[in-house]
Amino acid sequence: MPRKKPSIDRVLHALGDPSRRAIMEKLSQGPISVSRLAEPLDITLAAVVQHLQVLEESGLVQTEKVGRVRTCRIEPGGLSVVDKWIADRRSMWEHRLDRLGDFLADPDEE
Amino acid sequence: MPRKKPSIDRVLHALGDPSRRAIMEKLSQGPISVSRLAEPLDITLAAVVQHLQVLEESGLVQTEKVGRVRTCRIEPGGLSVVDKWIADRRSMWEHRLDRLGDFLADPDEE
DNA sequence: ATAATTGTCAAGTGGATACTTAAGTAGTTT
DNA sequence: AAACTACTTAAGTATCCACTTGACAATTAT
Numbered sequence: 001m002p003r004k005k006p007s008i009d010r011v012l013h014a015l016g017d018p019s020r021r022a023i024m025e026k027l028s029q030g031p032i033s034v035s036r037l038a039e040p041l042d043i044t045l046a047a048v049v050q051h052l053q054v055l056e057e058s059g060l061v062q063t064e065k066v067g068r069v070r071t072c073r074i075e076p077g078g079l080s081v082v083d084k085w086i087a088d089r090r091s092m093w094e095h096r097l098d099r100l101g102d103f104l105a106d107p108d109e110e
Numbered sequence: 111m112p113r114k115k116p117s118i119d120r121v122l123h124a125l126g127d128p129s130r131r132a133i134m135e136k137l138s139q140g141p142i143s144v145s146r147l148a149e150p151l152d153i154t155l156a157a158v159v160q161h162l163q164v165l166e167e168s169g170l171v172q173t174e175k176v177g178r179v180r181t182c183r184i185e186p187g188g189l190s191v192v193d194k195w196i197a198d199r200r201s202m203w204e205h206r207l208d209r210l211g212d213f214l215a216d217p218d219e220e
Numbered sequence: 221a222t223a224a225t226t227g228t229c230a231a232g233t234g235g236a237t238a239c240t241t242a243a244g245t246a247g248t249t250t
Numbered sequence: 251a252a253a254c255t256a257c258t259t260a261a262g263t264a265t266c267c268a269c270t271t272g273a274c275a276a277t278t279a280t
Contacts, residue, residue, distance in 0.1 A: 008131070009128055009131075012122065012125045012126045012131070013126045015122045015126070016122045016123040016125070016126030017267090017268080018119055019268080019269095021118075021119075021122070021195075024199060025199065025202075027203075028199045028202035028203045028206075029202065029203075029206065030203075030206055033226080033227095034226075034227065035225085035226060035227075043268085043269065043270090044269070044270060044271085045226085045227075046227090046228080046229085046269080046270075046271085046272095047268070047269050047270075049227070049228070049229095050267095050268075050269080051268085065227085067226090067276090067277060067278075068225070068226045068227065068275095068276060068277040068278070069225095069226065069227085069277090070226080070227065074199075074203050076200075076203070079196050079199065079200070082192070082196060083196065085131075086189050086192060086193065089134060089135065089138045089184075089189065090186075090189070092138035092139060093137075093138045093139075093140075093184050093186070096138075096139065096140055127237090127238080129238080129239095143256080143257095144256075144257065145255085145256060145257075153238085153239070153240090154239075154240065154241085155256085155257070155258095156239080156240075156241085156257090156258080156259085157238070157239055157240075159257070159258070159259090160237095160238075160239085161238085175257090177246095177247060177248080177256090178245095178246065178247040178248070178255070178256045178257065179247090179255095179256065179257085180256080180257070
């Protein structure tokens with residue numbers, strides 16, 4: 001089955017949840033199985049599996065099942081779409097600040 | 111009223127919503143009033159105000175009311191907490207990849 | 221074969237939340 | 251003063267979503 005395109009929408013929604021961020025942080029330490037992932041989190045294994053689905057569909061995590069063990073790891077390129085979105089916003093408003101000193105609208109700052 | 115500390119949790123949750131991202135994108139073009147912000151979005155003005163509250167509490171947007179008009183603008187440092195979180199994750203797993211070649215899933219390591 | 225491990229799936233629940241409507245406030249214009 | 255503009259606030263609704271339970275499947279160990 002073809003892997004879904006990781007949109008900024010999917011990715012940011014995925015990262016918006018604390019449990020999923022905890023999973024990302026754990027996975028940053030290295031690949032690990034589902035049940036070992038679940039141990040430190042105080043949610044059930046089933047919940048962890050659901051989070052992993054979201055993370056996988058958003059392109060943040062890759063998993064592979066061998067035998068009865070599913071091993072999860074970070075998908076290194078997954079966060080780049082967020083980087084890009086942020087960079088785009090920043091370039092927009094920074095570029096704007098270059099062109100016109102916006103003291104008119106904002107006398108207080110800068 | 112002291113401004114709340116913008117945690118990574120607040121910020122990523124705020125950015126997880128498409129309407130709020132649309133607001134961020136519009137604001138990247140420059141400061142604008144609430145009602146003009148609402149025009150292109152097909153949600154009510156009241157909904158926009160609620161989103162703006164979330165964005166402001168997360169430190170992504172700053173607003174200022176003069177007369178009866180509230181002007182909204184990007185808070186330039188607001189996204190840095192996301193940058194930092196991403197950079198931290200990346201440095202973790204990249205550092206790890208430097209140290210040990212991760213040949214295949216080796217469950218009992220270290 | 222039996223049991224234990226590791227994960228999967230379906231269905232349901234409770235709480236969060238995005239949104240609407242409607243009424244109200246406070247500046248601004250005429 | 252009256253009308254209009256630009257929000258603001260409260261309350262209700264409906265959907266979403268994180269999480270649980272419980273039954274099941276598949277692999278590995280005894």
